[in-house]
Amino acid sequence: MKQEYKNQLLKVINSYINISDEELYSLIKLLKPVSIKQDDHFIKSGDTKPWLGFIISGLFRGFHINEAGEEYTKHFFRENDFMTAHSRSLVDIDYLPEVSDYYFQALEDSIVLKIDDVDEAKKLLKHACWVEMFSKEIERIHKIEEDRIEYLMLDDATTRYLRFKENFPGLENRLKQLYIASYVGISPVSLSRIRTKLKSS
Template identity: 40%
Template sequence: MTINTATEKVIQSPWFSGVPSSETQRFLALTKLVQLKKGDRFIEAGETPKIFGFVTKGLFRFLYTDQEGKEYTKVFMPEHSFVSAYSAMVLNQASYFSIEALEDSEVLTISYASWLRLKESHPCWNELLIKVLEKAFIMKEAREREFLFLDAESRYQIFLERFPNLEHRLKQHMIASYLGIAPESLSRVRKKEQS
């Protein structure tokens, strides 16, 4: 993908619909196109993030890893998503989770310092940030409710609705991790769905 194609993806994204074109151009001038191979980490747990990005191509997952190396998938982020350990960046502290490329991917990155300057220069950036944070908060609240009240089958159905056409791009153990179940349990859920 060229920088021009990546630029087009930003301009066409609903996230930037309320941003004046002159401000979008300012944003793009501050970004850098970064290519990641499948398995690369955009952010590694334990590092203090200084950048965030907008996914123009590919797929990512946010994951926690425990002391024994077991992985817990927090969320999947396909094209047109922002990827960031935002609270760690704001607090200037180490991220508790990693962000892993699940496919060869491309991200337009911007440094947090540049973002802060941009945000102070025009109210449209605070409006965009509020939209992004609201969506993240709504998703977090929904995930908590699902884990408290719903069984694995219901959570699987919600996953399919929340991430249409994503299932074929993911390994079974990653979907199971996102659902909070073992891969064998996911196989049983899928078989039950097909019968």
């Protein structure tokens, strides 16, 4: 693995916890750098792996597809984010992940450090520091998702859009209007109107 990738990963880890060289090595030895082209998937519905990914560069959207074939964007992931379809398995070594019903699609050409082997991941989670770090990461993502559920129920469309910008600063210009509209629960036409109104106010 390139040293620059290790440095980037370590900077993120240190924002959560302090770790020893041994603990860091226990993670790094499992990580494999992969390139993912725009529109390809890191995880698709029906997959059981990869177990975990760390984004070195690029942008992803997490989404579901309902029985009618409609897509619902749930979350966006970018540089320095972790991705998994099985968040419980990040903190519970006895949990065997079921198949994913969730998609992670690259919205840009991306580089990801991934872990495929769940059995090796279980060994990793015997280091309490990783359970602590992943717990904090899960909490961060769940807070954004819980806030989104609340504002989808309570807020008007303009407020939902402004909250998206607050939770994902700098992403607006990297995302198609279709995906932003899906995330805030409105049509692309409505989103365009909101943007125009905000610019003129």
